[in-house]
Structure formats: C-alpha cells, structure tokens
C-alpha cells in the first residue's frame with residue numbers, strides 16, 4: 001500500500017460503564033487507513049465493531065469512555081492532528097466534513113419534520129457552504145448516483161421513503177461534503193437482497209468516481225469480499241487479524257477468521273463443509289486469561305491459556321495475533 | 335380533495351358533539367334538586383323577611399314561567415331559540431338575555447386564564463427543555479422536583495397559601511384592594527389608568543394559574559425532550575456536524591413539542607372551565623364565578639349558556655389543534 005495515510009489509529013481502548021463493571025468493548029486497537037482504501041471490519045455480534053466506528057467520530061454514548069489511544073487524522077491540506085484532542089467546535093467541523101458515518105439500522109436517521117432537501121441544505125450550511133443552488137445541484141447528483149429519483153426524494157419527508165431508500169439517502173448525504181473517510185455500519189442489513197445488491201454496486205461505483213476511504217462494518221463477509229481492500233477481524237474488542245482481502249479469505253492465519261470464512265456458504269463449497277464456530281464470545285467484563293479465543297479454538301495449546309499473543313507479522317500487509325499462526329492453514333485451499 | 339373532506343368530517347363531528355352535550359346539560363340542570371322559583375322564594379323569605387305568600391307573588395311576577403310545560407316542549411323551544419342565537423332570558427335578572435350576562439363576565443376569564451395559559455406553556459416549555467438537556471444535573475433536579483412539587487398542589491391551596499403568606503404573614507400585598515376585576519369607579523376605556531387597574535387586579539390570579547399549571551408543562555416537556563434526545567436522528571444530526579443551536583431548535587425542540595400540542599388543545603378548551611376556584615377566591619368577575627352563582631340560583635339559561643360556551647371552546651380548540659397539528663407534522667398531513 002503506497003497511498004498516504006488518512007487516519008492512524010493507535011492503541012484505541014474504549015470502555016462502557018455498566019452496572020456489573022467496565023465493559024471492555026475495544027481493547028488496544030491500532031491500524032492505519034490509507035487514502036482511497038476500503039477496510040472491512042468483521043466479527044461476531046458484540047465484538048466491538050460499532051463501538052470502534054463510533055469512536056472514530058467520537059459519537060459514543062455517555063456511558064462510553066475512550067480510555068486510551070490516539071486518532072491521528074491527516075487532512076488533505078495542513079498538519080495532521082489527533083481527533084481525540086479536538087475542541088468541541090473543531091470536532092463538530094471534523095464530523096461529516098472530514099469523516100462521515102452512516103449508522104447501523106438508521107431507519108430514523110433523518111428528522112421527520114424536515115424534507116430531505118432541507119436536511120441536505122442545513123448540513124451544508126453548518127459547514128459553511130452557503131450556496132443553496134450549488135448544494136441542491138450536488139445533492140441531487142448524489143441522489144441520482146445512489147439510484148434515486150432526485151427531484152421527488154429532495155422534496156420528500158423521510159416517512160415517504162422506504163427503508164432502503166432512506167439508507168441510500170443517508171449514503172448520498174454522507175458524500176455531500178466530500179469527506180475523506182466514510183464509515184458504513186452494516187449498510188445492507190435489514191434490506192432485501194435486490195436493494196442490498198443495488199447499494200453494493202452504488203458503493204463500488206462511487207468509490208471509483210469519488211476518491212474516499214471507507215471503513216465498512218459488517219458481519220456479511222460477501223459484502224466485505226466485494227468491496228474491501230483489506231479485512232480487519234475483531235474478536236472480543238481486539239483486532240486479531242488484518243490482511244488483504246484475498247489473504248483473509250484464502251490464507252487466514254487466525255483460527256477465528258478462518259472460522260468466519262468457513263461459516264459462509266459459497267456456491268463452490270459443499271454444504272457439509274460449512275461449519276459454524278462453536279461456543280460463544282467471552283464476557284467482556286470478566287475476560288478470560290490468555291488468548292480470549294482459546295475456549296473455542298481447536299488449535300489452542302497450554303501457552304494460549306496463559307498469555308495473550310502479541311501482534312505478529314506474517315508479511316508486510318498481514319498481521320495476526322495468534323501463537324499458532326504458522327500451523328493455521330485453510331483446509332479449503334490445501 | 336381528500337383533506338377537504340377530512341376537515342368537513344371533523345366539523346360535522348364537532349357540531350354533533352356540541353349538540354349532544356348541550357342537550358344533555360339541558361336535562362341535567364333540570365334534574366338538580368330544587369327549582370329557581372323555590373330557591374328564590376326561600377331567599378326572599380330569609381333575606382327580606384317576607385311572608386311566603388308575598389314572596390310567592392313576587393317570584394311569580396319575576397319568573398313568568400310555566401314550569402308545568404312538558405320538559406320536551408321546553409327543550410324543543412330551547413333548541414329553536416338556540417338556532418337563532420338566543421340563549422334565553424336569565425331567570426334572576428329579569429329581562430336580561432343570558433348571553434348579555436355571560437359576555438359581561440367572559441372577557442375577564444379569557445384575559446386572566448388565557449394569558450396565564452400562554453405564560454405557563456412558554457415557561458414550562460423552556461424549563462422542561464433545559465431540564466431535559468441537562469438531565470440529572472443539579473439544575474435538572476432542582477427544576478424537576480420543584481415542578482413535581484407545585485404540580486401536585488391544587489390551585490386553590492396555592493392561592494390560599496399565597497394569600498396567607500403575602501397578605502397576612504409578610505403583609506406585602508393589599509388583597510382587600512386586589513379582590514375583584516376592577517377598582518370601584520374605574521370604567522373600561524382606552525386609558526393607561528384602566529390598563530393599570532386591570533393588571534393590578536389580574537396579576538395575582540394569573541400568577542396563581544401559572545404556578546398551578548406550569549409544573550405539568552415542565553414535566554411533560556422534560557420527558558418529551560428526554561425521549562427525543564434518544565432518537566437516532568439526533569445522534570445522526572450530531573454526526574453530521576450540525577450546529578448545536580440548530581439541533582436544539584429544529585431537531586430536538588420541534589419534535590419534542592409535538593406531543594404537547596394536543597395537551598395544549600385540551601388546556602385551551604378548559605380555559606373557561608379552569609377558573610372556578612381562583613375566581614371565587616379573588617372575587618374575580620369571571621365566568622367561573624358566574625357559573626357557581628348561577629348553579630346556586632338554578633338560573634338554567636345562564637348555566638346552559640356557560641356550559642355551551644365551554645363545550646364550544648373545547649371542541650373548537652381540539653378541532654383547530656388537529657388541523658394545526660397536521661401542518662406541524664408532515665407524517666399525518668395526508669389522510
């Protein structure tokens with residue numbers, strides 16, 4: 001990856017205060033997002049994907065706390081800065097202008113009392129873009145790009161649109177200010193297969209036309225396979241593997257990634273090859289010692305029960321957190 | 335076209351409601367024990383020490399009523415008059431149309447309770463929003479507990495406590511002079527003197543009305559604000575980097591206000607009805623006080639007239655708010 005870095009996440013740790021204690025939702029996560037790159041964040045429900053995404057724009061709920069780390073953002077022009085150290089007003093300007101986040105299942109993401117057009121205009125206006133005609137022109141162009149009827153949608157209220165249309169409106173709105181980073185949290189879940197298809201196509205085309213980086217949060221691996229350059233696997237708040245999309249699917253070195261890949265039905269694989277990962281994720285308040293995956297891992301050894309594995313480098317663009325990675329081989333390709 | 339017929343349907347329903355309640359009241363007042371003649375006679379005997387026959391003569395001359403006429407005929411006659419805009423003659427003030435009496439008292443109530451309602455709603459809205467935004471802060475706890483406290487006290491108790499503390503204990507306010515709607519000798523006219531006098535007499539009842547109702551508005555608005563703040567679109571608005579002022583007004587405020595609008599309709603409807611206790615306590619010459627007097631004297635036409643007006647305001651307020659609501663909330667605009 002020769003493209004310059006857009007966002008450098010270092011040692012990010014996020015906790016939730018809960019009645020039983022601290023929920024350690026994201027633990028010591030580090031990676032770089034490059035310009036124009038799409039990283040897919042995969043992992044089971046509860047592994048911390050949304051929490052990580054929200055932290056990047058500091059929109060986590062009150063109960064959450066970014067306990068440690070830094071988010072170094074490299075703007076198109078000017079010096080890099082730490083998003084975690086931004087003042088209120090700077091953070092406001094950073095959001096959506098530099099980094100837009102489209103939320104998970106955001107069916108009520110738009111104000112029900114304002115038309116879609118009004119909400120495009122107020123977004124632009126609060127980021128100092130005060131030319132309504134220009135905004136409308138650009139907004140409608142984006143709406144057309146996400147395959148919506150621009151005129152009709154522009155004048156509609158949110159309740160007049162279907163769920164899939166609203167999701168696409170939000171994606172269009174996300175690109176209005178041409179941010180460098182677009183975070184999409186489960187953009188296709190809860191949508192029918194045809195709308196899913198449409199959104200995937202739209203996203204792929206948009207990325208070709210407009211140059212932005214993307215963090216795609218999804219447990220839908222086929223979505224990741226189609227859109228992503230790299231795949232980041234999260235387990236119990238840790239980033240356990242980061243690999244190019246081909247490596248992740250054919251040469252996964254972490255047993256958990258391997259398990260996820262094997263649980264996806266493909267046309268070529270026989271149905272008896274499909275296997276889900278046994279067991280369930282650990283309690284994030286009282287984490288087990290050693291590798292957090294060891295109770296479910298078929299490769300586990302005594303060392304795995306004692307010490308948490310460090311990050312090891314498989315090759316330049318492939319990192320893994322597993323003691324036994326050298327023994328982990330995807331049987332599908334062998 | 336669809337909307338027009340919806341409005342039409344609503345209006346027909348409203349007229350029917352008014353007719354129904356008017357009819358019910360007509361029969362209910364006549365079911366009350368005692369009739370106007372008997373009450374007038376016993377009053378004359380006690381207050382003027384007349385003999386029963388004297389009193390009976392005077393009463394008969396005054397009322398000229400045929401109480402032997404079947405109630406159904408009276409009812410038909412009443413409805414006929416009503417259709418011509420005639421509420422009938424007052425029993426007590428001979429020769430005076432009931433409407434004249436009511437409209438002499440009505441403006442005072444409308445002014446006093448109406449302005450009280452406006453103040454109460456606006457203050458409640460603002461405080462409730464602040465409490466909602468600063469949830470669980472000392473400010474919120476202060477506002478909310480105070481609101482819950484005064485909201486729980488009936489208005490006449492607030493009034494009595496106010497009179498006792500300000501009048502007797504601290505001796506700051508001259509309640510003997512504040513009583514009534516106007517000072518003796520002051521005439522309704524466009525003059526500073528008149529306006530000053532109106533305010534001098536009205537501000538305490540208004541204040542009591544505000545105190546006794548503002549708590550509910552605060553709590554309503556707070557809970558509405560709190561739940562609106564949890565809506566996805568508010569979080570997304572933050573993610574969109576919208577200015578805080580816009581989020582507070584256009585995103586949270588407007589949405590949080592919607593449920594209160596219906597509540598406001600009900601309160602507007604009860605402007606006339608919500609004033610009995612306060613008006614009686616402060617000898618304020620409003621419709622509430624008039625209604626109590628008229629019930630005691632069994633002055634049927636006046637009672638019926640007042641109830642009719644209350645019904646019309648309640649029904650119209652609801653109708654208007656319904657139509658207004660559909661202007662405010664696009665989701666129910668098309669029906």
Ligand SMILES: Nc1ncnc2c1ncn2[C@@H]1O[C@H](COP(=O)(O)OP(=O)(O)OP(=O)(O)O)[C@@H](O)[C@H]1O
Nearest residue numbers: 016018023025044045046047048049050051063284
């Ligand atoms: N507001 C909260 N308070 C306490 N704990 C929370 C809160 N939100 C999330 N968590 C916990 O943090 C962990 C990570 O949650 P997160 O929503 O980031 O998972 P996710 O990977 O996005 O899951 P999904 O695929 O279901 O969306 C979970 O264990 C969850 O229980």
Ligand code: SF4
Nearest residue numbers: 291294297304322323
């Ligand atoms: S470290 Fe051990 S337990 Fe953890 S994934 Fe690797 S082999 Fe399995």
Ligand SMILES: [Mg+2]
Nearest residue numbers: 049050051104
């Ligand atoms: Mg999630």
